[in-house]
Amino acid sequence: MFTSRRGRFAAGIIAAGAVLSLAACGSGDPLEPADEASGSSETITVGSAGFAESEIIAEIYAQALEANGVTVEFAGQIGQRDVYIQALEDGSIDLIPDYSGNLLQFFDEESEAKSSDEVFAALPDALPEGFEVLDQSPAEDKDSYNVTQEFSEENGVTSLADLADLDVPLIVGGNPELNERPYGPQGLTDVYGVDAANISFVPISDSGGPLTTGALLDGTVNIADIFSTTPSIKDNGFVTLEDPENMILPQNVLPLINSDKASDTVRDVLNTVSAELTTEDLIELNSRNQGDEKASPEALATDWLADKDLF
Structure with missing residues (x-):
């Protein structure tokens, strides 16, 4: 069964001119060299937007990466897209879950892409240099x-x-x-x-x-x-309300990452996660978080990964 190996501590992050808080985490024995303790010298800072679903998905990304030897720092509840895009640009974070259609429109309001595949295909040209998206998931929240x-x-x-x-x-x-x-x-x-x-x-x-x-x-x-x-x-x-003109584009969940951090290991892990994440999963995770259970994003991510048994 998957278990999180992260310890958390307080740190600071400056994004879009605002002081933000982050919980950072590491895995392995701190007395050992990073590449021996974790199986990898990679370190990646995973962020989330300012709402619970984003934090749940970000926790899934973080815990999956840790399970595969990647040292992770976690910066939750950064804010909305304008804020976390600047955090990606200034290197405060390296990776964040995003939603395909809104991400495309953020950088290219004139795009005529409509279908899920068209939106995903248009993203590489729309994103600034140094950013990329990995595989999109079947999960959609629009x-x-x-x-x-x-x-x-x-x-x-x-x-x-x-x-x-x-x-x-x-x-x-x-x-x-x-x-x-x-x-x-x-x-x-x-x-x-x-x-x-x-x-x-x-x-x-x-x-x-x-x-x-x-x-x-x-x-x-x-x-x-x-x-x-x-x-x-x-x-x-x-x-x-129905949207017959598709004014609101398809919104498949996908990882937005700084290209320098998109190693083969990171790509493989996140693409494996994306292949398994469904809309039904999001509804269940949100219900457990927002309902009587009030399950934390970290606990929900641990449960999801254990249930899927991916790693």
């Missing part, structure tokens, strides 16, 4: 626009295409950066013809978490951007 069952029934809304004819003001809730994204309020206007004057935006900084859920339930917003694997969608009977 932004999704959700309304309450009551709102859906009262207004006849089941699709983003229905919003243009909506008689009531549209109050959108989501992470602050959603307001600047191609699939944000401007996308609703450009792609689905919603009158911009009929849309207002409420920034909620919890990545579709309990604050966003609460705002949708209490009417502070009437449409909320919530990640599609979030348990609260099913738990509250929210209606996820």
Whole structure:
């Protein structure tokens, strides 16, 4: 059975001008040389974005690498994409789980890629020099626009295409950066013809978490951007609006890494993990983390790796 060998300690990391905290970790006997203790002299800093699912996946990456002799430092809950991209650029982190479509649009808003394969194929040319992605997984977690069952029934809304004819003001809730994204309020206007004057935006900084859920339930917003694997969608009977024009691109989970750290060992380990990670896995992991169990990302990663028995 897989067990984590990491010890944790406090450290500091500066990214995007903000002081961030990280938990760092190492494996093996500190009295031995690194290449003898771990089977490898590689060291890699694994980061996660500022939400639980990213941290769970990052823990899976970190523990899988450790199980294969790679010394790992861990920097959890760094922030949103703007922040962790700068952390990759300045070398504060080397590796982070990301989502294919949003990553592509971050660097190339004009890309016409639509399918999962097209998005993945477009990424190498879109990424800055020194960055690359490894194999994408079947697991997908994408932004999704959700309304309450009551709102859906009262207004006849089941699709983003229905919003243009909506008689009531549209109050959108989501992470602050959603307001600047191609699939944000401007996308609703450009792609689905919603009158911009009929849309207002409420920034909620919890990545579709309990604050966003609460705002949708209490009417502070009437449409909320919530990640599609979030348990609260099913738990509250929210209606996820269809996206017939594919405004929100496919979002397969994949490792984003500094090329200098993408050794054969790192590639093989992470590609093995990606081949096994599914959307159903993400839903189960998120449910255990956010539900009554409140399982930690580290424990969930250990359980997932033990269950898959990959290494």
